Amino acid sequence: MRVARGLVNELYLDDLREKTHRGLAGQFDRGYHVGGVCYGYRSQPTADGRGRELVIDEEQTSVVRRIFNEYADGSGIRTIVHRLNAEGIKSPRGGTWAVSALVGDRARGAGLLNSEIYIGRLIWNRRQWLKDPETGKRCCIDRPREEWQIRDVPHLRIIDAATWDAARARDQHRTPSKGGAKMRTLFAGLMRCSACGGPIIAIDARRYGCNVRKDRGPAACPGGGAFLRTDVDQALLSVVREDLMAPEVLSTVIATVQAAVRAAEAERQAKTQAAPGRRAALQAEIGRLVDAIADIGMSPALRARLAAAEAELASLPEQTETPIDADRLAQQAIAAYKRRMLDLAAALQKDTTDRDRTRALLAEILGPVILRRDDVGDWAEMEEPAQRVALAGSTLLSVVARARFELATFGL
Structure with missing residues (x-):
């Protein structure tokens, strides 16, 4: 039955589309304006x-x-x-x-x-x-x-x-635009301008710059201009090689993961303990809403409140939920961290042959990178890379989805 209804709906929409277009064509033939302005x-x-x-x-x-x-x-x-x-x-x-x-x-x-x-x-x-x-x-x-x-x-x-x-x-003398050209730089697509939030691109063979400023001018982006590509690439690669692949970083990663998992478990337990009282209150409220509907009928306000109460009731945790095994989840996160580091090390060694793969790994590990310039110098800001790699992309994601990363700042 659903298949038949879907087919009927599709035929109706096709017929409606054709009639609408035929009506617009008739208006155009009669000299009226149709379409955009x-x-x-x-x-x-x-x-x-x-x-x-x-x-x-x-x-x-x-x-x-x-x-x-x-x-x-x-x-x-x-x-x-x-x-x-x-x-x-x-x-x-x-x-x-x-x-x-x-x-x-x-x-x-x-x-x-x-x-x-x-x-x-x-x-x-x-x-x-x-x-x-x-x-x-x-x-x-x-x-x-x-x-x-x-x-x-x-x-x-x-x-x-x-x-x-x-x-x-x-x-006749203007070179056609090369829109959609393939990205060639190692960090293309990762960096953002601190002034306007626009993408940082290779504006020439030697420099990175804000695409908004290049395309639309200083009035659209008051950012501080261009950055040498060699400086940016060397600084970000040093973050990856020295701050992520160094053996001493592993102990910090383990501590970060364990603390995040324990915090998530404490939050879950607090919600579980408070759930019975909240469940009783919601059930009582739903009963009163149902009685009100029976007496005076349904209204938009009653419908909305009833839907909200039922949704909250369904989201309350059950008392029988299994506690989180912090040590096991920490081990899974560390294993995932090591795999990512091995993949990245291999990709960096053969970057010239598979730059797309290297770029994808760097995007996953570093996340958005904000380039900014002040009176002191040029800086790159990003989520703390080690924390990001350890807490994202593994089974921990569903447990510590709201974990907050520290902000790391690196000089260029």
Whole structure:
């Protein structure tokens, strides 16, 4: 029965999707506006009240003309973006401008500099959103060009032909963006900027820097600039080799694990001892709620409180739970710690042949690394590595999930 209902629901949604798209296509054919609103315009109801139309937004239009003129005159994309953010001009989404907002994808017509509506050519039905049956997430799919619907709208033109042609001529000499390039540095994807929280990337062959600052300018990230890659790599690798693989660290790890497990066991015992009293109180409350519902009927407030009380009652620990064996769990954690260290040592020895594996191990062991700069020098902050390795990724995870790691700071 469930399979049949699922099939019926899927057929209904397919039919609804087709009818909705057919209705939008009809509105477009009748001259109305459907779809999203491009920067520089706003949507408003038509005079006949049967649809919507685009009108020029004069304030945003001045920004669009400025971007096209500066680009046509030779200014770089990143330079334009930095200027807009420095002046506090809001992007189409209300935040800071990014290079991708201007460049986009030439083939798909995405990006402000590629949008043909600015020369009075409106295109609809270029892409569609579909749900991935495996992940359940919506993804954007480009439609074939023969399915695009195009309409001339000269009254919406805001960029003259000469400026548009000059921008297109510059495109012929611009190297296409290498978006999604493979990460090559050892610590790529691990480091974050202390000023804005953005990712730290290799901004050139010698330096790491904040990607937000590079892409959007100092107005978006007031961070302290770039870090030498050799200094960062050597400092973080020394943390791994000297602070994690040293034999004397093992005793500290054992003590840390045992203390964490005993703390978790003490907390569990306290909850278990308090459970009978709390259970009796919740059962009495549920009885009163049921009586109230029987007398006056169900209400949103009663339903919510009853659901909360029943959920809390179900979460209370039972008296018969087996005590935690701290020594056994500590031994399991130490064994897992040693395995990770052996894996990491082997990966570092053959880093050049399997850098992806090495990077994955470092990410698991070090976690997020915050790079910051102050008057004293450059620093890397992270969760205490030995504690993180010992208390994560093993059977201890379900026992000490709320264990707090100390913050470790290392000079670069």
